[in-house]
Amino acid sequence: MDQILLWSLLLIFSGSQASRPLSQRNMEFAVDLYQAICLSHKNNIIFSPLGTMLGLGMVQLGAKGKAQEQIRQTLKLQETSAGEEFSVLKSFFSAISEKKQEFTFNLANALYLQEGFTVKEQYLHSNKDFFQSAIKLVDFQDAKTSAETISTWVESKTDGKIKDMFSGEDFGPLTRLVLVNAVYFKGDWKQKFTKEKTQLMNFTKKDGAPVKIPMMKALVRTKYGYFSESSMNYQVLELPYKGDEFSLIIVLPAEDVNIEEMEKQITAHQILKWFSEMQEEEVEVGLPRFKVEQKLDFKEALYSLNITEIFSGGCDLSGITDSAEVFVSQVMQHVFFEINEDGSEAATLTGMHIPVIMSLAQNQFIANHPFLFIVKNNPTESILFMGRVTNPDTQKMKGRDLDSL
Numbered sequence: 056m057d058q059i060l061l062w063s064l065l066l067i068f069s070g071s072q073a074s075r076p077l078s079q080r081n082m083e084f085a086v087d088l089y090q091a092i093c094l095s096h097k098n099n100i101i102f103s104p105l106g107t108m109l110g111l112g113m114v115q116l117g118a119k120g121k122a123q124e125q126i127r128q129t130l131k132l133q134e135t136s137a138g139e140e141f142s143v144l145k146s147f148f149s150a151i152s153e154k155k156q157e158f159t160f161n162l163a164n165a166l167y168l169q170e171g172f173t174v175k176e177q178y179l180h181s182n183k184d185f186f187q188s189a190i191k192l193v194d195f196q197d198a199k200t201s202a203e204t205i206s207t208w209v210e211s212k213t214d215g216k217i218k219d220m221f222s223g224e225d226f227g228p229l230t231r232l233v234l235v236n237a238v239y240f241k242g243d244w245k246q247k248f249t250k251e252k253t254q255l256m257n258f259t260k261k262d263g264a265p266v267k268i269p270m271m272k273a274l275v276r277t278k279y280g281y282f283s284e285s286s287m288n289y290q291v292l293e294l295p296y297k298g299d300e301f302s303l304i305i306v307l308p309a310e311d312v313n314i315e316e317m318e319k320q321i322t323a324h325q326i327l328k329w330f331s332e333m334q335e336e337e338v339e340v341g342l343p344r345f346k347v348e349q350k351l352d353f354k355e356a357l358y359s360l361n362i363t364e365i366f367s368g369g370c371d372l373s374g375i376t377d378s379a380e381v382f383v384s385q386v387m388q389h390v391f392f393e394i395n396e397d398g399s400e401a402a403t404l405t406g407m408h409i410p411v412i413m414s415l416a417q418n419q420f421i422a423n424h425p426f427l428f429i430v431k432n433n434p435t436e437s438i439l440f441m442g443r444v445t446n447p448d449t450q451k452m453k454g455r456d457l458d459s460l
Contacts, residue, residue, distance in 0.1 A: 078436040080131035082323035084108065085438040087129070091356035093318055098261070101347045101390045101442035106236045109164060113186055113234050114365055114383065117178050117375030122364040129360045158242035158298060161212060164188030167205060167233040169195050172376050195230040198223035205235060209389075212237030216391050220350075231381045232372075240430075240439065242296035246275045248342075248396040258343060259424045261314065261445040268447045269344040270423070271396055278333035279418055285320055287312050291329045292338065292420045299433060303394075304329075305342070306427040307420060314425040314443065326429070330436070341421035345447035346393045353386035392440065 085104035092100055108130065115126040166182065168174060170192045182188040193201045202221035209220045216239075226233075248271040256270040278293040288309040295302045306329075308317050354366065364370045365383040372381050422444075430440040 079323055079327060081108070081437060082326055084130055085441055086321060086323050086326070087360055088353075088356060089441050090318065090321075091359045092351065092353075093315070094359065095355060096351075098445045099347045099349065099443065101349050101392045101440060102351055102388055103238060103390060103440050104438040105440075106238055106388060107353065109186060109236050110234050110386070111362070113164065113166065113182060113188060114372070116181055116185070117175075117372050118365065119371040119373050120364075122370045122372065125362045125364050129357075129362050158296060158300060159239065161237075161239040164237075165208060165235045166190045166375075167193050167201070167235060168376070168381075169193070169231045172231070172378050172381065174376055175374065178375050195226045195233075196228065198226040198230075201226055205233065209235065209237055213239050213391070214241075217389055220389055225385070227384075230384050231378075232375075232383060233385065234383075238439070240301070242298070242301055245295045245297050245299065246273065246277070248273045250396045253344065253396065256341070256423060258447055259310075261425050266446065270341050270421075271344050272342075273340050274337065275340055276335060276337050279336045279338045279420065280329060280333040281418075282329065282332075284325070287317055287320070289317065290420055291333060292340065293333060294340075294342075295433075301439070302431055302433055304429040304431065305420075305422060306429075307422050307424075308426070310424055314427070314445070318427070318443070321427075327436070336418055338418040338420050341419075341423065342394065343422060343444070343447040344395045345444060346391070347442065347444065348389075348391045350387065350389040353388060357386060390440070392442070 081104070088102070088104060088107060089100075092102060111126050111130060115123055115130075118126060164182070164186045165188060166174075168190065172192075174190050179190055182190065193204055195201050199222075202223050202225060206219050206221045210218050252272045253269050254272070255267050257265040258268045258270075259265055275294070277295065280291045282289055282291060289312065290307045292305045292307070293302050294305070306317075308314055357363075358366075365372070368382050369379060370382045375381065425443060425445040427443045428441070429438055431438050
């Protein structure tokens, strides 16, 4: 099972009737943002396209002129009414809430505004209707108290996994508006890994150096594909969660393929093609047990995607408040991502360290070198999380977990 928790500042989701399917336009944004993040991050990456879209959607709902236009273009939205483009989001929330007994999925949004500013009633109503968000007032001039207030909210929405996300140093005298989006997801694997089969194996990092990591193993029947494009070979594997609402997709390049070169060539069309062309087969799977925790500042990445106006003083956010002093100061996201056999905190293993002997299954998918991953909602093909693992973070594992292998 896999446990994922997300907190983020300033982030959205939206859709509209357009010539390209909604799933493709959402995927295009996810890939664009991923490639923009890759420009400044060379190792492990984890972020939430859905969370980012949610925050940008909340801003777009109250933006006018150039600020609104830039967001709409980056999110691939066409000219339509807000009711049309956000109705898909309402359907997503409704469908998720009906099936919560099969997994845990909590999504909470809040807009923190400097005390003294007045938020327009229509914006309050629209945010609650489309984003299920709350509007809260804080005094950013008292930076320490504001940081504690927002951090407490984040901690409560991520089951205590993300603590102290803000300090007083994060806010300055010009801070006026902070959008916070918290996502918590926890789901059991449909076909579980057995802890007793987990063994220490070498993982070859991006720089070629080996590192010992706990490798989970299982023989599963699932969707799998082997693809070859632009002289690059890679495998794609889908591991569904119980209930089939969500799946983890892993993209494993051949050992002679540079993962950064592969990333540059990935397109939304290509990813959707993988989803449709994978076939159900028996696969011997080897997947690292790992944790990735990362705090990202999206300002630079969004700048490269031509979202610049919302960060400028004097930008038109008159749909939120009449004040001309309100603009976006930060776009932060913090994600905690964990994959293990059953989703509990790094369990202690008692098995002996024995040689790795794989079965004679026709297909073997052994993720012992850098790979990409996607967590998607299957009915809508919305991308909850996307990232890459270049080095499973064994440094943060409890020593006994490795010693027991």
